Amino acid sequence: MTRLSTKISSLTLVNPLVLASGILGNDGLLLARAAKAGFGAVTTKSMTLEPREGYDTPIIAFVESGLLNAVGLSNPGYRALPDILKEAREGGAPVIVSIAASTPGEFHIIASYAEEHGADAVELNLSCPHVKGHGLQIGQDPGYTYEIVKTVSSSVDIPVFIKVGITDSLMETVSRSLDAGADAIVAINTLKAMAIDVYAKKPILSNKYGGLSGPAIHPVATRVVYEIYREYSPPIIGVGGVMTWIDAVEFILAGASAVGIGTAVAFKGLSTAGEILQGIEKYLDSEGFSSIEDIIGYVHRR
Amino acid sequence: MTRLSTKISSLTLVNPLVLASGILGNDGLLLARAAKAGFGAVTTKSMTLEPREGYDTPIIAFVESGLLNAVGLSNPGYRALPDILKEAREGGAPVIVSIAASTPGEFHIIASYAEEHGADAVELNLSCPHVKGHGLQIGQDPGYTYEIVKTVSSSVDIPVFIKVGITDSLMETVSRSLDAGADAIVAINTLKAMAIDVYAKKPILSNKYGGLSGPAIHPVATRVVYEIYREYSPPIIGVGGVMTWIDAVEFILAGASAVGIGTAVAFKGLSTAGEILQGIEKYLDSEGFSSIEDIIGYVHRR
Amino acid sequence: MTIGMTSLRYVRGFIDEVVTHGPGLKSLVINIDKLPVTVPGQFIMLWVPGYEEIPLSPSYHANGVIRLTIRERGPTTRKIHSMDVGEPVFLRGPYGTGFDLSRRARYLLVGGGYGAAPIIFAGHVLHKKGFESMYIEGVKSREYGLYTEEAGKLGMESMLVTEDGSSGYKGLVTEYVEKNIDGYDIVLGCGPEPMLNRLIEICLEHGVECQVSMERYIKCGVGICGSCILEGTGLLVCRDGPVFNARDLLEAGYEVGVDD
Amino acid sequence: MTIGMTSLRYVRGFIDEVVTHGPGLKSLVINIDKLPVTVPGQFIMLWVPGYEEIPLSPSYHANGVIRLTIRERGPTTRKIHSMDVGEPVFLRGPYGTGFDLSRRARYLLVGGGYGAAPIIFAGHVLHKKGFESMYIEGVKSREYGLYTEEAGKLGMESMLVTEDGSSGYKGLVTEYVEKNIDGYDIVLGCGPEPMLNRLIEICLEHGVECQVSMERYIKCGVGICGSCILEGTGLLVCRDGPVFNARDLLEAGYEVGVDD
Numbered sequence A, B: 001m002t003r004l005s006t007k008i009s010s011l012t013l014v015n016p017l018v019l020a021s022g023i024l025g026n027d028g029l030l031l032a033r034a035a036k037a038g039f040g041a042v043t044t045k046s047m048t049l050e051p052r053e054g055y056d057t058p059i060i061a062f063v064e065s066g067l068l069n070a071v072g073l074s075n076p077g078y079r080a081l082p083d084i085l086k087e088a089r090e091g092g093a094p095v096i097v098s099i100a101a102s103t104p105g106e107f108h109i110i111a112s113y114a115e116e117h118g119a120d121a122v123e124l125n126l127s128c129p130h131v132k133g134h135g136l137q138i139g140q141d142p143g144y145t146y147e148i149v150k151t152v153s154s155s156v157d158i159p160v161f162i163k164v165g166i167t168d169s170l171m172e173t174v175s176r177s178l179d180a181g182a183d184a185i186v187a188i189n190t191l192k193a194m195a196i197d198v199y200a201k202k203p204i205l206s207n208k209y210g211g212l213s214g215p216a217i218h219p220v221a222t223r224v225v226y227e228i229y230r231e232y233s234p235p236i237i238g239v240g241g242v243m244t245w246i247d248a249v250e251f252i253l254a255g256a257s258a259v260g261i262g263t264a265v266a267f268k269g270l271s272t273a274g275e276i277l278q279g280i281e282k283y284l285d286s287e288g289f290s291s292i293e294d295i296i297g298y299v300h301r302r
Numbered sequence C, D: 001m002t003i004g005m006t007s008l009r010y011v012r013g014f015i016d017e018v019v020t021h022g023p024g025l026k027s028l029v030i031n032i033d034k035l036p037v038t039v040p041g042q043f044i045m046l047w048v049p050g051y052e053e054i055p056l057s058p059s060y061h062a063n064g065v066i067r068l069t070i071r072e073r074g075p076t077t078r079k080i081h082s083m084d085v086g087e088p089v090f091l092r093g094p095y096g097t098g099f100d101l102s103r104r105a106r107y108l109l110v111g112g113g114y115g116a117a118p119i120i121f122a123g124h125v126l127h128k129k130g131f132e133s134m135y136i137e138g139v140k141s142r143e144y145g146l147y148t149e150e151a152g153k154l155g156m157e158s159m160l161v162t163e164d165g166s167s168g169y170k171g172l173v174t175e176y177v178e179k180n181i182d183g184y185d186i187v188l189g190c191g192p193e194p195m196l197n198r199l200i201e202i203c204l205e206h207g208v209e210c211q212v213s214m215e216r217y218i219k220c221g222v223g224i225c226g227s228c229i230l231e232g233t234g235l236l237v238c239r240d241g242p243v244f245n246a247r248d249l250l251e252a253g254y255e256v257g258v259d260d
């Protein structure tokens, strides 16, 4: 382990930055490129059983505090995974396959297929806020979540991550997921939101509703990472509004073992990974820490 | 009615800007000053049965996308209302008394007392995210909400507003509140969040958790205003991240009859009201609308 | 490259003039003050509320006036073609890379169909800089011609190439280029992909630098959704392009000459 | 007045020097680069993680060095008094109004107890501007004296006023002011409220302008929580003040002379 490396369950990452699901994640070469640009792990777009076109444009809207998206889970369908994984793995970083589905059976099929074709981990998306029947509606039901996680974790050997969003039952969902064998928690997904253009006098997104990401959600995500760590201390991938190394360090101090990055890529490109890593290294130096591992959950210690 | 005036249930406001609860709302003269600075209505800090000191400092933390606060509902207790109301009413704008309590009986006592001493409306705070036993925990229980609203609305003649936050049962809470006689919905309160100073290596707020306000929550609030208007079209006061006239107009187009302002006062002072009103007037002119009323819920019309 | 915050929100513009060039080909001249200035080859996203937003490479942009040259193709472009002077449109951008026009060199400008849009814009800029250039436009038939006249008025050498010979040189635009490339240092191309592929081959053969503007389905425009991937290269049209240096394309694994 | 974004986040500084002035009175000299520069009379919020954050008016601030003069009073100031060179502190600000030092006039500077902090800072600035001023400091007894010597070194006329006569003039600082106010145009005051109230009265009687720095319980520092209200006036110490022109205070309904 070097000073920037970190572990999430059985996965070792050379650094704690993870390309979040949905960002450039439909193409293996792009994932490989992200890995080469410095991401310690990369996540595919959430894959569904059937290919999905996604929504009409506009699928994206910029607001003062971040970004709204309603991509509509556009993806080539899980049968494209072999190609994607083959190319993605050439980037040299672990590849996490994100899965969006509605039933334990569907999750099972895609997870097993992903494992078979070389995925290093699967991430169950229980929290997409703007696609009906997927995601957030499941995450609101801890019992159903348990069933899904149990099914998947008992059928694959690679680590199973659970991606959660903001719901009343968040902590229970986390707890039941861990009971059911989840290896790590990914927190958080976007918040359901809307942007209206006052001159167009219409919601910008063709889907009207979208998921809010970026700086807006960072303090909410920090709170969630802190709470999950305080209660259960599982491996956590903190996601939400990481734009600078400071945001990344905040997550790690709160309890995250790794840090997901999405929106920053829209604003600054893939090179943002390198800048954030540099900042983290400087911080470790200036504060006298010898490695990332020294600061995971540090705020809970005193 | 002039072009900027608006109605919320039986209240007529000379303009749609409402000073949100908790901002300068412990002092009658300050509320009067806000009214004179241009707010069409002002809301008191949420009043509790007993005086509350509030939390130790830091009670406030600035983040990239807004503000976190954990004031801890500090207020002089509802028995201070006569003085506050007397002074506040001299500002010339309607005064809304915000109430934080745990039981229907407590809400009832404070609401009746407020009415007796000249409140123009009461606002039931069912959504404070960082004080135990108050607020959000109630808002998560639509049945209990119904009981509270029913008790209050049948015991006072002034309008009863319900302030909601982000919960899974938000739409049900709104629906039950309206069934129980609520006259308007105030949406939204802050989101539970945390900020960590990476050099201090501690959560900034003494209470650790705080409520996130400002630009961060605006797109979430817009979505909620839109949804409530679409489903029930009650009078709505949209609150959350209104920093400019554009944000205010967004709320109104989404369905708000009035617009609450909090955090902008920290950033820009009370004069922000005047600037926002000017912007709204210019907008009405440039887009060919004759009054605020013309644009309430406009995005739903086509 | 960091995207400026000003490029992220929609700016409303009003149509000032509608020019009909030929069947299914129109230009909108739009008054739009607050849009940051576009480099030829960069694109903007145009949104007509109620329809999709689509990427377009301006055929002119200066002093608060932008010109978009648009071929009718599907529902959104059909709607745009039905619009009138005075109507509002919403633009965000500019995004992506533009042509490199910084070098004092002899430029050969090659546009095919509506691909002539960024090419004539490049012509305007080169003309202003006093750099030497020739403008070539390839179309099916003379009624689809767009900007050879405009190029001529700028004092540039210009040539219309028609497949049916109804005007100018008869044949494919790439044939004309191949015959006339000598003496030029840089070729700028925009048009159908087979045309661009051939252009790249010709430039390779003649040892001439080549910059081409590529087209893929652009959804977000800012390099986040992955929709505009150039298959097999790991390159994004919206962020790494749309203008690529041919050498970079080939190095990344782009294959020319497969489909014409 | 819009609060600049840079004033909203904590900046970490390190204690460079600790000066013990007398019983329960210390100054911290802090190296802090990124804190926007403070006008005398403005305050900063000082946070020692694990304790409360408190408002303090710097007694000096220039070139990345800020000096805070602090009286031990409760848990937070006790902690601060226990701190050593090299330890970190967190500051945000500056906030509120400062003294108006822009006019070429004769200034009478009056500090009571730790209220001398912004007063000596004002002295430094006035000295630099070459404006005429006299520095008066009122304390219980000579061992509580803070800055008369520093004022003297600046070449300003200065006077220590002690209640017990252990040094300088014996009596209340306001008595001394009353006797010496003639010839001055502006009085700047900071200290216990009864002292400020008397100062306002004296200035009124002599027709001299008076600016005073008021103290209330400051929690947010940015005019949002309402904690720092000056009762009966609708004025906020953190935003409308802490420095007020006495005339504005009286106009807003502030009442002097009630509690001394």
Ligand SMILES: Cc1cc2nc3c(=O)[nH]c(=O)nc-3n(C[C@H](O)[C@H](O)[C@H](O)COP(=O)(O)OP(=O)(O)OC[C@H]3O[C@@H](n4cnc5c(N)ncnc54)[C@H](O)[C@@H]3O)c2cc1C
Pocket (backbone or CB within 6 Å): C043, C052, C054, C055, C056, C057, C058, C068, C069, C070, C071, C072, C073, C074, C075, C076, C077, C078, C114, C117, C118, C214, C215, C216, C217, C218, C237, C242
């Ligand atoms: C960088 C760039 C610059 C461009 N500049 C111009 C220009 O200056 N002038 C001009 O006329 N055109 C230009 N285009 C092409 C233009 O964007 C498309 O013609 C337009 O999007 C068509 O939209 P439509 O809905 O009218 O038609 P259609 O494309 O028929 O719409 C039907 C459906 O096709 C799909 N679709 C849309 N665009 C594409 C695409 N590019 N690839 C694959 N599928 C697609 C969508 O699902 C759409 O809903 C440019 C494209 C790019 C990438």
Ligand SMILES: Cc1cc2nc3c(=O)[nH]c(=O)nc-3n(C[C@H](O)[C@H](O)[C@H](O)COP(=O)(O)OP(=O)(O)OC[C@H]3O[C@@H](n4cnc5c(N)ncnc54)[C@H](O)[C@@H]3O)c2cc1C
Pocket (backbone or CB within 6 Å): D043, D052, D054, D055, D056, D057, D058, D068, D069, D070, D071, D072, D073, D074, D075, D076, D077, D078, D114, D117, D118, D214, D215, D216, D217, D218, D237, D242
């Ligand atoms: C604008 C301004 C500038 C100041 N500048 C200086 C300065 O330069 N040097 C200096 O020594 N002091 C200054 N003070 C006073 C200083 O802020 C207090 O002495 C300090 O906050 C005390 O904190 P403590 O926790 O040590 O003590 P205590 O005040 O005893 O703390 C105990 C409790 O008292 C309450 N409390 C704290 N401060 C106040 C208050 N001001 N009014 C009412 N209740 C309070 C809180 O509940 C606190 O937890 C200034 C105050 C203001 C408003």
Ligand SMILES: Cc1cc2nc3c(=O)[nH]c(=O)nc-3n(C[C@H](O)[C@H](O)[C@H](O)COP(=O)(O)O)c2cc1C
Pocket (backbone or CB within 6 Å): A020, A021, A022, A023, A045, A046, A067, A069, A071, A073, A098, A125, A128, A163, A188, A189, A190, A212, A213, A214, A215, A217, A239, A240, A241, A242, A260, A261, A262, A263, A264, C224, C225
């Ligand atoms: C364009 C876009 C598409 C996304 N698609 C997915 C997805 O398919 N599955 C998923 O779990 N999360 C998806 N997300 C959410 C991100 O993975 C991430 O949780 C969220 O954006 C917060 O992180 P950020 O603020 O760094 O962007 C998407 C986000 C964006 C911006």
Ligand SMILES: Cc1cc2nc3c(=O)[nH]c(=O)nc-3n(C[C@H](O)[C@H](O)[C@H](O)COP(=O)(O)O)c2cc1C
Pocket (backbone or CB within 6 Å): B020, B021, B022, B023, B045, B046, B067, B069, B071, B073, B098, B125, B128, B163, B188, B189, B190, B212, B213, B214, B215, B217, B239, B240, B241, B242, B260, B261, B262, B263, B264, D224, D225
């Ligand atoms: C310092 C502060 C104190 C607040 N106190 C209350 C309160 O007592 N009761 C309440 O209902 N809302 C309270 N709020 C929430 C606001 O009324 C408002 O809903 C929220 O801040 C979002 O609006 P904004 O983004 O304009 O600030 C408080 C907000 C702030 C910033």
Ligand code: FES
Pocket (backbone or CB within 6 Å): C217, C218, C219, C220, C221, C222, C223, C224, C225, C226, C227, C228, C229, C236, C237, C238, C239
């Ligand atoms: S269009 Fe979304 S990445 Fe290029």
Ligand code: FES
Pocket (backbone or CB within 6 Å): D217, D218, D219, D220, D221, D222, D223, D224, D225, D226, D227, D228, D229, D236, D237, D238, D239
């Ligand atoms: S301290 Fe909060 S308003 Fe002044």
